[in-house]
Amino acid sequence: MVRILLLIVLGFGALTSLAGGLAMALGSWLGPEKLGLPVEAQVPLEYLNGSPFSSFVVPGLLLALIVGGLHVAAFVAMLRRHRLAGLLTAAAGYSILVWIFVK
Known part of the structure; x- marks a missing residue:
């Protein structure tokens, strides 16, 4: 049960970090209108x-990568039951935690 909960939390963290980081980086670099986002999303x-x-490109890439x-x-290691999971x-x-504290 704990493993399943960890997989859910890790999967959610992965998806939101990747999506949020890419949205920050690309939105700052290209502009929100080219991504189909409202201007208020910037x-x-x-x-x-x-x-x-000076822009959100580097913080976005740090968040995503x-x-x-x-x-x-961690998700893949937990899924495969790797010893380093x-x-x-x-x-x-x-x-x-570091991301939240530094932000």
């Missing part, structure tokens, strides 16, 4: 004041 650049970033990638790796699951959990 996050204001004022949110980046005091950060080392690191956080989403770790969740995908627990370690990858912990790393995925810590990655989202």
